[in-house]
Amino acid sequence: MKELSLNILDIAQNSFTAGASLTEILLTEKENRFIIQVKDDGCGMSEETLLKVSNPFYTTRTTRKVGLGIPLFRLAAEQTGGYIEIQSSQKPEDHGTVITGVFFKDHIDFTPLGDIASTVCLLAQGCGNGDMVFRHQTENGEVELDTRALREVLQGLPLSNPDVQLWIKDYVKQQYENIKM
Amino acid sequence: MKTLAELAQIREKMKDKVGIREGVNGIRIVVGMATCGIAAGARPVLNTLVEEVAKEDLSSKATVTQTGCIGICQYEPVVEVFEAGKEKVTYVKVTPDMAKRIVAEHIKGGKIVTEYTIGNYKI
DSSP states (O other): SHHHHHHHHHHHHHHHTOOSEEEEEEEEETTEEEEEEEEEOOOOOOOOHHHHTTTTTTOOSSSSSOOOOHHHHHHHEEEEEEEEEEEOOOOTTTTTEEEEEEEESSTTOOOOOHHHHHHHHHHHHTTTTSSEEEEETTTTEEEEEEEHHHHHHHOOTTSSSHHHHHHHHHHHHHHHHOOOO | OOHHHHHHHHHHHHOOOOHHHTTTTSSSEEEOOSSSHHTHHHHHHHHHHHHHHHHHHTTTTTTEEEESSSSSGGGOEEEEEEEEEEEEEESSSSHHHHHHIIIIIIIIOOOOOGGBBGSSSOO
């Protein structure tokens, strides 16, 4: 993956597949740390599955025998001296998964974030009936998109509508412009 | 300046187009967005398809959606076009420029871009 925003797009799909009603994508930048967290209230994973997800030869897909989403995310973090952590629960009262990647921005092998606005609009397209919150906290300010607020305005018009998609992309881009130094 | 008011305008503009609200448009354009697709460059392809459909004002005729791994990872990015009563068309190794042509010629013009289809690739 050439951009971290592509890893984010990939990892968040797992939350949608897990039937999450809310998926939160939280990016936090502080000093030389870049933390990516994807948090959902989907069905969660069993302890047994949890032990296997970082193994590239484990996958839930049926079309082939490799699954590289989490291994590639882990690689991107570890090559900067960082790490990933996954917590998951299948308990009825607090089911869901939290995956956190800690990256070090000053490391030469830090992958740039890339075109995050394209990722955010496609996440809004892909989240189906669930909702998605994207929040990027930087030392200069914050960028946020909450599909619940958009749905209130859209009154039934789907988030996947092409005109809505373009609006989301520009809306996110514009927020990034505003926090640029 | 992008505002929520502008989003409300989009909603009003789409109000009369029944197909959009129901989500039962004629043509479905589906892009494989699993790890294999994303790594091969599916994101800009999907973004381009969305942009072109909006630009050509085809949203009452076609929807653009994502799917998981289609199973032919070596041909990603893969774009499939489904149309009621017609055979599925599978475009392989699609680039943003190819996506533009697919929208203009196939979705808008109704003519399959044969040279981009999987049948045109030697295995």
